[in-house]
Amino acid sequence: MAGSDIDPDACATYRLNFPEAETVWGDLRQPGTHAALVDQARAVDVVAGGPPCQGFSQVRNHARLIDDPKNSLYREFVQLVGQLEPRAFVMENVPGMAQMGVLEQVEADLSCGGRYVVHPMVLDAADFGVPQTRKRIVFIGFHHDLKLTPPHLVGTGASAAIALGRPLDATQRSVRYSPELDGAGDLLDWLADPWDERIVTVEQALGDLARLEPSGYKRDSRPASDVRGEPASAYQKVMSDGGGDVLHNVAVPRINADTRARLRAIPPGGNYLDLPEALTARYLTGLRWGQDNGSGVLSRKHFYAYRRLHPAIWSWTLNTKADSVYHWRAERSLSVREFARLQSFPDRYVFTTDERRGELLGRIDGGAAHSRYRQVGNAVPPLMARAIAQAIDEVLPA
Numbered sequence: 139m140a141g142s143d144i145d146p147d148a149c150a151t152y153r154l155n156f157p158e159a160e161t162v163w164g165d166l167r168q169p170g171t172h173a174a175l176v177d178q179a180r181a182v183d184v185v186a187g188g189p190p191c192q193g194f195s196q197v198r199n200h201a202r203l204i205d206d207p208k209n210s211l212y213r214e215f216v217q218l219v220g221q222l223e224p225r226a227f228v229m230e231n232v233p234g235m236a237q238m239g240v241l242e243q244v245e246a247d248l249s250c251g252g253r254y255v256v257h258p259m260v261l262d263a264a265d266f267g268v269p270q271t272r273k274r275i276v277f278i279g280f281h282h283d284l285k286l287t288p289p290h291l292v293g294t295g296a297s298a299a300i301a302l303g304r305p306l307d308a309t310q311r312s313v314r315y316s317p318e319l320d321g322a323g324d325l326l327d328w329l330a331d332p333w334d335e336r337i338v339t340v341e342q343a344l345g346d347l348a349r350l351e352p353s354g355y356k357r358d359s360r361p362a363s364d365v366r367g368e369p370a371s372a373y374q375k376v377m378s379d380g381g382g383d384v385l386h387n388v389a390v391p392r393i394n395a396d397t398r399a400r401l402r403a404i405p406p407g408g409n410y411l412d413l414p415e416a417l418t419a420r421y422l423t424g425l426r427w428g429q430d431n432g433s434g435v436l437s438r439k440h441f442y443a444y445r446r447l448h449p450a451i452w453s454w455t456l457n458t459k460a461d462s463v464y465h466w467r468a469e470r471s472l473s474v475r476e477f478a479r480l481q482s483f484p485d486r487y488v489f490t491t492d493e494r495r496g497e498l499l500g501r502i503d504g505g506a507a508h509s510r511y512r513q514v515g516n517a518v519p520p521l522m523a524r525a526i527a528q529a530i531d532e533v534l535p536a
Contacts, residue, residue: 261293267335286534332370332371342373347365347475347479390470397461402469404446459511
């Protein structure tokens with residue numbers, strides 16, 4: 139088993155959690171790094187990757203997606219599959235790819251000249267027991283010699299059937315479902331049952347971490363008994379099993395007085411639309427922080443920075459920053475550990491950074507704390523990855 143990334147911090151985390159695997163750090167477009175990964179992966183059955191693919195606009199002038207310089211890592215993935223010829227491969231990407239008219243191109247590229255049968259599908263992590271809505275397009279390819287059809291995954295369908303309602307007075311949110319969808323009522327029962335793992339709410343995911351310190355607590359590792367209570371859901375039990383006596387990644391970011399004031403006005407499940415006009419001023423307490431657009435009010439980029447989780451449904455899609463969601467009860471951001479729970483990483487999985495200081499190839503500015511949030515936010519949820527792996531394993535012969 140081997141993994142590769144250009145980010146040295148992501149490599150450090152992979153190495154820490156999978157010491158038995160080979161970690162290849164570097165730019166796969168460089169011959170030495172490419173050769174090192176190929177050397178480790180010659181006998182693998184499955185190749186999986188999530189290369190960035192940004193040149194959607196090139197479709198409009200009839201250029202090939204794979205020829206766009208912005209998509210060089212996508213091209214590298216296709217070349218690796220063609221070179222290694224594994225029995226199967228998995229490629230994930232943003233769902234926008236399915237809407238930009240490039241699916242036929244991607245299927246053709248990944249077929250490697252007819253050597254692979256390729257099946258794309260859009261999946262939502264919330265349909266696979268992850269307490270977060272996170273849509274991704276997934277391509278599964280089987281080698282043509284296997285004469286097998288790649289599996290099509292079908293989850294619970296909860297993400298399409300269940301949503302938060304927004305009352306006119308905007309003081310609270312309630313979970314609702316689409317009655318025109320068959321079985322939607324049963325999905326609500328699954329959602330409400332803490333011991334049903336098929337659909338998981340925010341509280342079912344994070345409720346046992348209620349003893350985390352308030353904003354500004356910098357200690358990143360603590361005795362698990364000081365932070366984590368007894369599991370009150372099947373998900374909490376699975377996440378805490380094997381976590382050991384020390385819980386890592388529990389530091390809670392500091393928030394300023396302006397943010398705290400706004401959070402008090404936003405109900406669980408609410409967002410910036412719930413703020414009264416007085417709280418939409420750019421600065422509330424006289425403390426000037428961040429960039430000012432000169433308008434005197436919050437800019438559009440702040441709109442996604444004021445969202446409070448709702449305990450009775452899954453989370454919004456996490457991004458790479460701590461302020462992408464706030465706790466539903468406490469006036470604080472989430473710790474990296476809570477981010478990881480919402481992504482379905484178990485507590486035994488620890489996020490770290492490369493110990494070397496200074497500039498490194500692939501290192502992104504922002505510091506160690508931001509790197510850990512970024513690593514979690516960029517990840518494929520493990521429970522969704524497991525569902526994909528199980529579907530492939532059930533079809534592929536031993």
